[in-house]
Amino acid sequence: MNPDASTVDTVIDAVSSVFMIVGAVMSLGAAIGLLRFPDLMSRMHSATKPQVLGLFLLLAAVGLQLRTWWVWPVLAVAWIFQLLTVPVSAHMVGRAGYRTKHLHKELLSTDELEAVVLKAAEAAKDAEPDGGASDTIDR
């Protein structure tokens, strides 16, 4: 039942090395996507790779290298925190990018936000007949 300790050690080392290299390549993929994609929305798509999957792989490599059980909950807390904050900031950036028209409309397959934005603009126009350009809808 107890295999050779050095063999297990080598296997764990190899697995964590693969995790580390793949996690680093995720960052490289994000940088290449940032440089090559045409607009903000597609750049946001590539930017999420190191933030979620890359961090997961690297934290798993840390847990494998330390070879103790009590670090796994701590690493899971760090990863879940990242998992909670990344969608919020991506939502804010994407919304601001849409409102300031940093996108190529012809690249979108569906645009579910357009109807909401038009309706909000109509409501703002009704509320202020003097045509003030104030924008307090998307708060």
Next chain:
Amino acid sequence: MMELVLTVTAVVLSLAAAGAIVRIARGPSLLDRVLAADVLLAILGAALSIDMAVNRHLNNLMLLVAVSIIGFIGSVTVARFVADRRGQTNES
């Protein structure tokens, strides 16, 4: 084997950081720069965790969480700031 992994990941992460910095410098809009700065912070976090894994310590874990908090607060703040200036729209 760990030395080889450390060298490979150092080269890869340096290239990735260079790409993100190029996008920060060139990025046509403010939001592109915010996104690239977020990616640069993620690359920094990756370097911190690789250091922890190779040298087998946990000293950087709180720094990793702090870096992700800074990225979150920074991009949310700048996104709100950009949304307030709709008059100066420019196509990217």
